[in-house]
Amino acid sequence: SQQGEEDPQALSIQEGENATMNCSYKTSINNLQWYRQNSGRGLVHLILIRSNEREKHSGRLRVTLDTSKKSSSLLITASRAADTASYFCATAVNQAGTALIFGKGTTLSVSS
């Protein structure tokens, strides 16, 4: 079963623009993580935000978490063609040892 749902499913922007993708989830969490997957490859961890955090930054990435709305957003600023990939949110519930649950992903296309 998939707990996270990303929105939109697909996003096309021009280089230099910002990209925002959202994730909603169903149950209470310990943390939420964002991963990137280039076409046909493995996933790469981008950022982890814990349930007691509201915002986190890493380079051009900004993640917010609203536990009251059970939602998170990933903002990529000044997008580059190399940011073209699928982005997945993954949630970790509060039970220790329970594995991540991934959403269906947002496919981002950045054109030059």
Added chain:
Amino acid sequence: EAEVAQSPRYKITEKSQAVAFWCDPISGHATLYWYRQILGQGPELLVQFQDESVVDDSQLPKDRFSAERLKGVDSTLKIQPAELGDSAMYLCASSPRTGGWNEQFFGPGTRLTVL
């Protein structure tokens, strides 16, 4: 930089045949995960190991899938017999400790096509 290794990268087989995938996690990582990712979907957990023990295999179709991590290091995932619906990407990941409270490191995956 340490990486998770997987082989083969691609596998084409006919239905009813047996297939096996291998994964070597990052050295020192106690936890190893096998995920299946259907095209257009997110990864779904098949099995989670802590050292050589299975922590969670509730989503593993045990009538045809098996997984082992005998010495608590590398791991093998087997499908016998393969079915058309098994066509997917099989991803291996590792982390220092068990569960989702930590970052996971993924291998490049094995893309399986069942004809």
